[in-house]
Structure formats: C-alpha cells, structure tokens
Amino acid sequence: MLSTTSQYALRALLVLAAEPAERLVPGKDMARLAQIPSNYLSKIMITLAGAGLVEAARGSNGGYRLRRPADQIHLIEVVSLFDRQLTPKACFLGVRAECSDHDPCTAHMAWKTVKAELVEFLDGATLDKISGPTLKKARPPRRKSA
Numbered sequence: 001m002l003s004t005t006s007q008y009a010l011r012a013l014l015v016l017a018a019e020p021a022e023r024l025v026p027g028k029d030m031a032r033l034a035q036i037p038s039n040y041l042s043k044i045m046i047t048l049a050g051a052g053l054v055e056a057a058r059g060s061n062g063g064y065r066l067r068r069p070a071d072q073i074h075l076i077e078v079v080s081l082f083d084r085q086l087t088p089k090a091c092f093l094g095v096r097a098e099c100s101d102h103d104p105c106t107a108h109m110a111w112k113t114v115k116a117e118l119v120e121f122l123d124g125a126t127l128d129k130i131s132g133p134t135l136k137k138a139r140p141p142r143r144k145s146a
Contacts, residue, residue, distance in 0.1 A: 001118060005082040008036045009044045010130070013078060016054065017070035017127045024063030047081055070127035079122050086119060 002010075011034035019025055027045065031038040045064055048054045053073060054064050066073065076086075084090050091099035092111040099105045101112075 002079060003083050005040075005044060006079045008034065008040060009048060009078050009082060010075065010127075012036060012041060012044060012064075013048070013053070013066070013070075013073065013127055014131050016064060016066045017073075017131045019065070021065065021069070024057055024061065024065050026063040030064065044082075048078070051077070051081055053077065066127075070131060071129075073127045074123060075125045075127070075130070076119065076122035086115065086122075 012030055015030050015033045016025055027041060028038060030036070030045075031041045034041070036044075045054060045056060049056045049064075052067055055067050056062070056064050080086055085092055085094070091097070091105050092107045092115075093105050095105055096103075099108050101108070
C-alpha cells in the first residue's frame, strides 16, 4: 500500500528512533540496519531533513538523528512526503490531476474507503508505536571510545 520510498523512510526513522536522542547514526549504519541501498537512503534523508524530521551532521563523526522524539512524529508526516495518492484530491490511478466524488476516476469509490482508513491509521500512529525489539536487536555493538 505504501511506496517503497515511504517504507524505506519509515525503516530509516525506526533505526534512529531505536537510538538515544543525542546519538548521530552514520548513514552507512542506517543503510545496513534498515536494509536500504545507501544512495537511495541519502536521497530520502535529504527529504526528511528538509521536512524538519531529522537533523544531519557532516564529517567523520556525522550522521543523522531525529529532531523530535519518536512519540511526536506521526507516520502521516513521513508518508505524505513520498506518497502523493494520499493527498486529499489525488487520483488513485494517476490519470488526472484531481479526483473527487463529483468527478471520480473508475477506482475512486473503492479507493476512497481504504484511503480514509489508511490515512486515519497513519495520522494516529507515531514512530514509537511501530518500533519494536527487532530493530533494537539489530543494532551493532557500540564502539568504545579511546
């Protein structure tokens, strides 16, 4: 139901949510943990940073971290950046600029109900609600500082 890009973005954010708020997670670690190609991840992270969801730091000690706590980031904020069909008047089939009850595409009525339920879920759920032990277990051991 969600695009690959939205799924990848959520997986990347879940990696960040599993870390202490102050820790920067290097992009290569995020790509490995979230199982996302690193060049694809960097494009996603640019969008997420532009939306104010993540903070990025460059350099040898750089990486990413959430700008807000995971319980304050709603899934709809992430998904709406990448999935246009969830916008209010978007056409499910993508054949027209807008789709409505008055001027529907052939899939409009069937999609309308499903879309409303999906949007309700995404609007009500936050990153912390979908995070779990799987990502936490997948974290690499912390490097000891010299």
